[in-house]
Amino acid sequence: MTAEAMRDAWYPVGLLSDLRVEGKDSLLLGQKITVYGSKTGAPRVKSDGRNLPVVERFGHLWTSLGTPVKDLFTIPEADHPDRTLVDVGVVRVKCSPLRAVENFLDIAHFPFVHTDILGAESHPEVSEYKVEIRDEVDEVWATKVEFFQPQAAKSAGGGITTEYMYRVPAPTCSVLYKTCPPRPGEWDVIALFVQPLTEDLCDVWPWMALFDDESPITDLIHFQQLIFLQDRSILENQIPKRLPLDPAMETPTRADLTSIAYRRWLKRHNYTFGAQLVAE
Amino acid sequence: MDAETDARWVPVAVSADILDGTVAPARLPRRPIAVWRSASGNIYANGDRCPHRGMRLSHGFVRGETLSCIYHGWRFGTDGACQKIPAHPAVAPPKTINCGALPAMEGNGVIWAAAQTPPDKPADFAGYEALRSLVIAATPDAITHASDGEPIVGATKMRLDGHNAILLMNGLGPDEVFVVVLIEADLSVPDRLSVSAAVERLRRAAETAGNAA
Numbered sequence: 001m002t003a004e005a006m007r008d009a010w011y012p013v014g015l016l017s018d019l020r021v022e023g024k025d026s027l028l029l030g031q032k033i034t035v036y037g038s039k040t041g042a043p044r045v046k047s048d049g050r051n052l053p054v055v056e057r058f059g060h061l062w063t064s065l066g067t068p069v070k071d072l073f074t075i076p077e078a079d080h081p082d083r084t085l086v087d088v089g090v091v092r093v094k095c096s097p098l099r100a101v102e103n104f105l106d107i108a109h110f111p112f113v114h115t116d117i118l119g120a121e122s123h124p125e126v127s128e129y130k131v132e133i134r135d136e137v138d139e140v141w142a143t144k145v146e147f148f149q150p151q152a153a154k155s156a157g158g159g160i161t162t163e164y165m166y167r168v169p170a171p172t173c174s175v176l177y178k179t180c181p182p183r184p185g186e187w188d189v190i191a192l193f194v195q196p197l198t199e200d201l202c203d204v205w206p207w208m209a210l211f212d213d214e215s216p217i218t219d220l221i222h223f224q225q226l227i228f229l230q231d232r233s234i235l236e237n238q239i240p241k242r243l244p245l246d247p248a249m250e251t252p253t254r255a256d257l258t259s260i261a262y263r264r265w266l267k268r269h270n271y272t273f274g275a276q277l278v279a280e
Numbered sequence: 281m282d283a284e285t286d287a288r289w290v291p292v293a294v295s296a297d298i299l300d301g302t303v304a305p306a307r308l309p310r311r312p313i314a315v316w317r318s319a320s321g322n323i324y325a326n327g328d329r330c331p332h333r334g335m336r337l338s339h340g341f342v343r344g345e346t347l348s349c350i351y352h353g354w355r356f357g358t359d360g361a362c363q364k365i366p367a368h369p370a371v372a373p374p375k376t377i378n379c380g381a382l383p384a385m386e387g388n389g390v391i392w393a394a395a396q397t398p399p400d401k402p403a404d405f406a407g408y409e410a411l412r413s414l415v416i417a418a419t420p421d422a423i424t425h426a427s428d429g430e431p432i433v434g435a436t437k438m439r440l441d442g443h444n445a446i447l448l449m450n451g452l453g454p455d456e457v458f459v460v461v462l463i464e465a466d467l468s469v470p471d472r473l474s475v476s477a478a479v480e481r482l483r484r485a486a487e488t489a490g491n492a493a
Contacts, residue, residue, distance in 0.1 A: 124366035255367040
């Protein structure tokens with residue numbers, strides 16, 4: 001499987017708060033890289049004796065194996081000074097990086113995987129929502145997504161109908177905007193940054209920008225880690241390992257419109273590292 | 281598809297290991313399957329993959345006479361047909377959505393499954409019942425050889441710790457065999473324990489012989 005098209009995209013490779021001066025070995029798209037922190041200058045990422053481009057953003061260090069055609073995306077909403085920025089850490093998952101993103105875009109699993117937290121079996125219905133590939137920014141967007149949630153966030157007191165917006169600005173990154181319980185009218189921002197190690201192994205770096213001045217950071221991290229560990233039990237048990245881009249391989253429904261658009265967008269750009277094009 | 285090998289009964293689990301209302305993973309020689317027992321006690325088998333997003337159905341849950349996928353709750357009947365898609369409660373699932381029900385039967389305390397419907401019933405071993413199962417990392421020949429066993433139709437007969445035993449073998453891969461141990465039904469509990477320990481010794485002997493060769 002060629003990874004050419006994906007080489008030019010940006011990927012997270014570590015937390016800025018947790019870089020090592022002596023370097024740490026890792027993988028990106030199956031290639032060895034070493035991530036170096038610095039006491040005085042900027043962090044560096046090296047591969048094959050070559051310095052790779054780097055960007056420091058959203059609490060993470062980002063790099064690319066190729067020549068990025070555009071700057072790393074931004075999340076303007078996250079700049080609000082009242083927000084609590086949360087580096088959740090890393091969860092290693094034995095799955096395709098693309099399957100990890102697709103699962104993040106899915107709400108229909110909430111009642112069964114995140115039972116009585118993000119969903120309840122008594123309220124499994126997914127109502128119609130809007131999905132589009134926005135050509136001017138080359139991103140996948142899902143809007144007007146609504147779902148009943150028993151405990152939508154650490155800051156939510158009880159069950160509420162939450163509104164979501166999903167955005168895919170890079171092949172292995174997704175940003176979720178959701179109803180913010182303490183601040184009606186604002187959105188909580190939860191992002192999933194995925195570092196593709198190999199086609200069936202990834203490091204997932206969740207990151208959040210929330211309006212929550214009550215919960216201790218540790219509780220916010222524990223809440224997100226609980227959710228992602230529940231997702232991991234699914235992601236490591238899907239067959240085939242790689243995300244099928246052949247529509248005949250799986251059976252989507254109306255609730256999967258975001259995933260359908262994501263797969264179409266991946267195919268259009270030849271973002272196929274971690275994908276399976278034809279049935280095996 | 282290989283009709284000659286697919287249309288035959290394969291031992292995939294011990295009946296006592298799959299309780300009412302539970303599902304477990306098992307293997308046919310070339311594919312993973314989900315084996316489940318309904319609330320009323322009937323045994324069923326199907327492909328271990330939800331047609332929706334490929335999740336293993338052996339991680340799912342059984343309610344009444346149905347098996348549901350743990351990912352999105354898609355519910356399947358005993359014929360493998362999808363009965364319910366919770367995200368769309370008002371929509372009747374198309375008949376084409378099916379998780380692939382497989383033939384499954386029980387006898388001698390053994391659960392048998394097949395990739396295609398066999399022409400006859402599984403072999404019957406009168407007076408014997410399943411004691412336990414285990415996976416041995418060796419070839420069926422190495423297991424028979426290590427036990428001084430005598431091949432009979434569909435199985436290997438042997439003495440284990442002085443008791444009659446029959447081994448049913450399901451070759452999972454080149455060096456991996458799923459084994460069900462049958463013993464005489466009237467064997468006492470202490471004797472059952474000693475046969476079980478003897479099977480572990482047999483496993484080690486067969487695996488060591490394989491490594492030496």
